[in-house]
Amino acid sequence: MLLTFLPSISDMMTELSLNVLDIANNSISANASLIEISIKVDNNADTLSITIYDNGCGMTKEQLNKVTDPFYTTRTTRGVGLGIPFFRQEAIDTGGSFNIASELGEGTTIDAVFGLSHIDRMPLGDINSTIFTLVIMNPHIDFLYTYEVDDDKFQLDTREFKSILGDIPFDNPDVSTFIKSYLAKNKWEVDNHCQV
Numbered sequence: 776m777l778l779t780f781l782p783s784i785s786d787m788m789t790e791l792s793l794n795v796l797d798i799a800n801n802s803i804s805a806n807a808s809l810i811e812i813s814i815k816v817d818n819n820a821d822t823l824s825i826t827i828y829d830n831g832c833g834m835t836k837e838q839l840n841k842v843t844d845p846f847y848t849t850r851t852t853r854g855v856g857l858g859i860p861f862f863r864q865e866a867i868d869t870g871g872s873f874n875i876a877s878e879l880g881e882g883t884t885i886d887a888v889f890g891l892s893h894i895d896r897m898p899l900g901d902i903n904s905t906i907f908t909l910v911i912m913n914p915h916i917d918f919l920y921t922y923e924v925d926d927d928k929f930q931l932d933t934r935e936f937k938s939i940l941g942d943i944p945f946d947n948p949d950v951s952t953f954i955k956s957y958l959a960k961n962k963w964e965v966d967n968h969c970q971v
């Protein structure tokens with residue numbers, strides 16, 4: 776049957792960095808003014824942890840209970856919300872864990888832990904492009920990005936960039952080139968010149 780050969784939507788999500796983009800888009804829809812994204816690789820614990828916090832509108836207890844159900848969504852263009860259920864399932868499938876905490880009017884935190892060496896763990900993929908896109912496309916939102924491998928880490932805090940740049944926007948070609956190379960150079964160093 777033809778349908779058997781069609782990829783499911785979850786098969787098309789091939790990099791964890793795309794999940795991060797999707798989850799951060801929820802934070803943007805929730806009118807967050809601050810989004811914190813943290814990626815942490817712990818080789819001893821054999822985990823890859825992804826945390827996304829926002830100070831957006833948050834959810835009621837009732838919404839929160841429904842949110843891991845793929846048929847729950849407040850979007851009006853289609854009836855199912857897939858971002859959170861996929862992300863959760865991908866973490867659980869690698870022997871990891873998933874937690875979502877939200878407070879109405881306060882914000883939302885999603886914690887996903889993946890088995891680092893589990894055969895079903897998707898690669899992190901191009902996380903630099905995800906962060907770059909979020910930062911450039913949403914200049915009115917503050918981002919704190921932390922990338923950590925064992926004892927090494929670096930951060931990108933757009934509030935620091937803004938205080939140095941003053942009125943110069945992030946999409947200024949010199950600034951965007953700088954942000955891109957800042958992400959690339961620092962990740963390369965924290966990764967100890969090898970890819971997660």
Ligand SMILES: Nc1ncnc2c1ncn2[C@@H]1O[C@H](COP(=O)(O)OP(=O)(O)OP(=O)(O)O)[C@@H](O)[C@H]1O
Binds near residue numbers: 802831842850
């Ligand atoms: N950070 C958040 N703050 C407030 N509400 C959220 C947040 N993340 C998710 N939600 C709520 O949970 C619902 C489900 O989110 P989910 O990402 O699973 O699906 P979606 O965004 O509706 O659709 P899709 O991600 O498939 O495009 C959202 O419609 C929204 O109401």
Ligand SMILES: [Mg+2]
Binds near residue numbers: 801
């Ligand atoms: Mg979503």
